[in-house]
Amino acid sequence: MRKYRRPLWAVVAVAMAFAVAACGSSNSSSSASGGSSASSTTSSSSGGSSSSGASGGTATVVEGSYPQSLDPSIDFTTQGGEVHWLTYLGPYSFAHASGTAGTQIIPSVATALPTVSDGGKTYSFTIRTNLKYSDGTPVKASDLTFAIERDLKLGWSAASFLTSTIQGAADYAKGKAKTVSGITTDDATGKTTIHLVNPYGAFVDVLAVPGVSYMPPTTPMKPEPNNPPVGFGPYVIKNIQNNVGFSLVRNPNYAAQAVPGIPAGHMDVNVKVESNTTTEASDVLNNQADVFDWGDTIPPALIQQVSKLSDRFKAVQTNKTFYWFLNTTEKPFSSTLARQAVDVATDRPALARLGSGALVPGCYLLPPQMVGHPTGTCPAGDPNSSPDVAKAKQMVQQSGMAGQPVTVWAQNRQPRLEWAENYAATLNAIGFKATLKTIADADYFSTIETLKNHPQTGFADWQQDFPNPTDFYQNLVDANAIVPVGNSNYEEVNDPHIQSELKSLYPVPANQLGTVASRWAALDSYVTSKAYVVSYGYLSSPEFLSDKIDFSKVVFSPLEGNDFSSLQPK
Amino acid sequence: MSTTTTGTELGADLPERRDAAGEELPPGIGPYALAWRRLRRNKVALAFGALFLVIVILCLLAPVYAHDIAHTGPNDQHVDTALDQFGLPIGPTWHAKFFLGADNTGRDVAVRLLYGGRNSLQIGAEATLITMLLATIFGVLAGYYRGATDGLISRAFEVIWAFPVYLLGISLGVVLAISGLDLGFIHISGSSLLITSLIIGLIYTPYVGKSIRGQVLGLREREFIDAARQQGIGNFRIMFHEILPNVSSTIIVFIPLVLANAILTEAGLSYLGAGVRPPNASWGTMIGDGIRLLPSAVHTMLVPGIMLMLCVLGVNVFGDGVRDALDPRARIRIDH
Numbered sequence: 001m002r003k004y005r006r007p008l009w010a011v012v013a014v015a016m017a018f019a020v021a022a023c024g025s026s027n028s029s030s031s032a033s034g035g036s037s038a039s040s041t042t043s044s045s046s047g048g049s050s051s052s053g054a055s056g057g058t059a060t061v062v063e064g065s066y067p068q069s070l071d072p073s074i075d076f077t078t079q080g081g082e083v084h085w086l087t088y089l090g091p092y093s094f095a096h097a098s099g100t101a102g103t104q105i106i107p108s109v110a111t112a113l114p115t116v117s118d119g120g121k122t123y124s125f126t127i128r129t130n131l132k133y134s135d136g137t138p139v140k141a142s143d144l145t146f147a148i149e150r151d152l153k154l155g156w157s158a159a160s161f162l163t164s165t166i167q168g169a170a171d172y173a174k175g176k177a178k179t180v181s182g183i184t185t186d187d188a189t190g191k192t193t194i195h196l197v198n199p200y201g202a203f204v205d206v207l208a209v210p211g212v213s214y215m216p217p218t219t220p221m222k223p224e225p226n227n228p229p230v231g232f233g234p235y236v237i238k239n240i241q242n243n244v245g246f247s248l249v250r251n252p253n254y255a256a257q258a259v260p261g262i263p264a265g266h267m268d269v270n271v272k273v274e275s276n277t278t279t280e281a282s283d284v285l286n287n288q289a290d291v292f293d294w295g296d297t298i299p300p301a302l303i304q305q306v307s308k309l310s311d312r313f314k315a316v317q318t319n320k321t322f323y324w325f326l327n328t329t330e331k332p333f334s335s336t337l338a339r340q341a342v343d344v345a346t347d348r349p350a351l352a353r354l355g356s357g358a359l360v361p362g363c364y365l366l367p368p369q370m371v372g373h374p375t376g377t378c379p380a381g382d383p384n385s386s387p388d389v390a391k392a393k394q395m396v397q398q399s400g401m402a403g404q405p406v407t408v409w410a411q412n413r414q415p416r417l418e419w420a421e422n423y424a425a426t427l428n429a430i431g432f433k434a435t436l437k438t439i440a441d442a443d444y445f446s447t448i449e450t451l452k453n454h455p456q457t458g459f460a461d462w463q464q465d466f467p468n469p470t471d472f473y474q475n476l477v478d479a480n481a482i483v484p485v486g487n488s489n490y491e492e493v494n495d496p497h498i499q500s501e502l503k504s505l506y507p508v509p510a511n512q513l514g515t516v517a518s519r520w521a522a523l524d525s526y527v528t529s530k531a532y533v534v535s536y537g538y539l540s541s542p543e544f545l546s547d548k549i550d551f552s553k554v555v556f557s558p559l560e561g562n563d564f565s566s567l568q569p570k
Numbered sequence: 571m572s573t574t575t576t577g578t579e580l581g582a583d584l585p586e587r588r589d590a591a592g593e594e595l596p597p598g599i600g601p602y603a604l605a606w607r608r609l610r611r612n613k614v615a616l617a618f619g620a621l622f623l624v625i626v627i628l629c630l631l632a633p634v635y636a637h638d639i640a641h642t643g644p645n646d647q648h649v650d651t652a653l654d655q656f657g658l659p660i661g662p663t664w665h666a667k668f669f670l671g672a673d674n675t676g677r678d679v680a681v682r683l684l685y686g687g688r689n690s691l692q693i694g695a696e697a698t699l700i701t702m703l704l705a706t707i708f709g710v711l712a713g714y715y716r717g718a719t720d721g722l723i724s725r726a727f728e729v730i731w732a733f734p735v736y737l738l739g740i741s742l743g744v745v746l747a748i749s750g751l752d753l754g755f756i757h758i759s760g761s762s763l764l765i766t767s768l769i770i771g772l773i774y775t776p777y778v779g780k781s782i783r784g785q786v787l788g789l790r791e792r793e794f795i796d797a798a799r800q801q802g803i804g805n806f807r808i809m810f811h812e813i814l815p816n817v818s819s820t821i822i823v824f825i826p827l828v829l830a831n832a833i834l835t836e837a838g839l840s841y842l843g844a845g846v847r848p849p850n851a852s853w854g855t856m857i858g859d860g861i862r863l864l865p866s867a868v869h870t871m872l873v874p875g876i877m878l879m880l881c882v883l884g885v886n887v888f889g890d891g892v893r894d895a896l897d898p899r900a901r902i903r904i905d906h
Binding site: 354 | 646647759
């Protein structure tokens with residue numbers, strides 16, 4: 001029998017626990033160290049590996065949540081992406097650079113950018129010779145076919161990038177084919193040819209997304225979250241404690257075969273999960289951890305203190321849109337007028353304030369730095385001014401949807417919960433009967449991505465995977481993205497105008513995006529005017545480090561956040 | 571003309587009667603009157619009982635405070651006036667509105683404190699009722715019938731007992747929050763307070779049920795039960811009319827103890843996100859919201875924390891007094 005604890009003493013214990021939490025918890029170990037100690041695997045000098053600087057030691061990264069999976073054939077989260085782009089390289093990668101330079105595609109396992117032929121339907125490239133995985137197994141061209149088939153078999157969260165583009169991928173995913181017929185490889189020469197169903201301008205970007213990466217064909221065809229597959233990259237995943245943390249250890253075999261532009265790294269990294277953002281931020285502030293999760297927000301309690309640290313903190317504007325999804329197949333949001341009323345009533349300045357001031361109010365799905373972001377006035381008025389609630393209420397009355405029950409789905413994380421509470425209060429203020437349904441962070445997206453759960457409205461966000469509006473539209477409003485499980489078109493939008501436009505915009509090559517910017521802007525304005533999604537702003541990402549890390553040397557990728565391979569002790 | 575005689579006169583020739591604590595018993599006084607007499611002498615218990623009563627009354631008056639004094643509802647957000655540009659809430663003021671400051675979304679802490687108290691107390695009361703009902707029914711059945719019935723019920727109690735209270739509460743809370751509870755004839759929404767009450771009520775049932783069962787096992791062997799059987803009285807009537815009155819003091823002693831634990835468990839589950847659902851307030855959710863703002867807005871956590879402590883302290887000390895009054899030898903407690 002367990003030890004008896006009276007309620008009174010339990011209260012005291014709870015109070016003491018709060019007091020301890022107030023003083024900042026967490027251990028004090030495993031912070032950045034060893035600025036002078038030599039690394040056992042010093043950076044290679046070969047082509048484009050790590051720049052000069054101090055090496056050695058271990059940096060501690062605190063993450064608000066654990067990656068969806070440490071198996072790259074499943075994961076498609078920001079927390080997973082920043083790990084997988086260092087542990088599993090594909091034919092292409094994004095440059096390890098801050099700012100817009102970080103959106104440039106560089107050859108990774110491939111020797112050069114692909115040759116595109118057949119009107120944009122065939123991509124050919126050759127891979128580097130003599131590359132070896134972290135266990136010494138040689139990298140072969142056919143390993144990419146295996147990896148893509150594994151992605152499809154295991155249900156990679158971004159599998160639609162593959163099934164909608166590569167010939168035979170959809171059939172393979174459905175079990176109608178034994179292999180993906182659109183990919184042909186020659187292990188002797190390293191030549192790879194990929195045939196597409198239709199021209200797809202962002203296909204090279206897809207080949208650079210973590211998840212489309214080489215792995216040996218001996219890898220089990222089953223999810224391996226606790227024993228991730230062997231890969232080729234500057235780091236290797238070790239010491240996994242599910243939902244608690246893991247380590248990224250520099251790959252001792254990488255330095256000798258380093259790919260130009262992809263550094264070998266200076267420090268090993270311990271990643272630990274800390275779901276309380278206040279503790280997460282105070283750990284970094286007090287140098288008990290070294291890197292703050294770029295997917296989180298510095299909490300209001302600490303933002304003033306943190307923002308004064310100009311040599312440790314910077315708010316970086318990235319292409320990340322926050323929006324309310326409105327399910328168009330269910331009342332009341334089957335009514336365009338009801339959806340538009342939500343757009344009119346959304347209090348964007350209040351949401352910005354609740355987001356520690358890091359949210360820039362806006363109304364469009366495409367973020368400001370993305371090609372195709374409209375420059376016109378928002379249909380619901382200036383997003384920086386208070387909403388016209390009376391007008392919205394009138395619109396709800398006119399729509400005939402007043403009094404309809406609405407369930408707002410939300411995460412528990414700060415400030416997402418606060419935003420959702422504000423949203424539910426807004427819906428109630430304009431005549432709906434809104435209640436909040438909060439789901440644990442780890443389960444939220446898998447829950448709302450399941451069609452049978454009928455999510456009515458709620459929180460959603462999208463961080464760019466590559467600098468192309470296709471990334472947003474293919475996942476969020478394309479009718480082809482509506483699937484029973486893993487559905488990211490939460491609104492279930494199936495608008496013929498959108499589908500027609502997307503059909504002609506998808507094939508435009510990435511280097512010609514500027515020529516269709518106005519068409520993307522018109523489409524984004526159309527989506528906003530129909531209020532299929534109600535975007536309320538674009539959040540800046542925090543680049544926040546301990547004072548043990550050399551802030552000036554750290555690369556902050558606009559796609560993958562803090563580049564762990566650039567961390568160096570002072 | 572009739573003459574009346576007092577109990578003292580009638581009992582004058584009887585041997586001196588003493589209760590379990592060795593205290594002399596006045597003849598002709600019932601056990602509950604005697605317990606009340608003892609309780610009245612325990613001023614500390616009465617003071618804490620009064621404290622609890624005051625908290626209950628204050629919480630019941632929450633709508634009056636919100637409507638006529640603070641002029642804001644428990645879920646009304648005042649982002650523009652109560653939060654600074656970084657989202658940090660204002661602290662306590664000398665105004666009726668925001669007297670105890672604002673919370674992380676600009677809501678009045680005092681109003682939410684009272685409404686939260688209503689929810690916490692409601693859940694505590696409902697959970698206690700559920701626990702006492704289930705524990706009494708199953709405890710009496712197990713103790714009276716023994717054999718297979720006892721085996722089945724006792725094993726079920728042990729299965730529930732085997733799980734740590736909070737772990738079981740969180741598991742049930744998370745699962746039921748998504749789909750609610752569908753019993754066929756009745757559906758309880760996932761956001762309903764009743765879900766939390768049911769969870770807490772269920773997990774404390776074995777703690778009380780085991781004690782009642784033990785007491786019934788002893789009672790069923792007593793002569794008055796044999797006599798009742800000899801008279802052909804049915805089992806259910808024996809349980810209801812003969813056994814239940816004899817375990818009633820145990821049940822009464824458990825009520826404040828379970829209530830205190832239930833209020834505390836509700837706070838714990840809500841703090842961990844498995845109890846009361848936002849935006850509804852409870853002391854636990856308020857502490858959870860407040861802890862995120864701790865270094866800068868201590869009042870958001872401190873105010874509900876103190877209220878919770880006072881409430882549980884009140885129930886607990888008063889409960890100890892009731893226990894001492896009803897059965898000074900008893901050392902009833904809830905192990906978890």
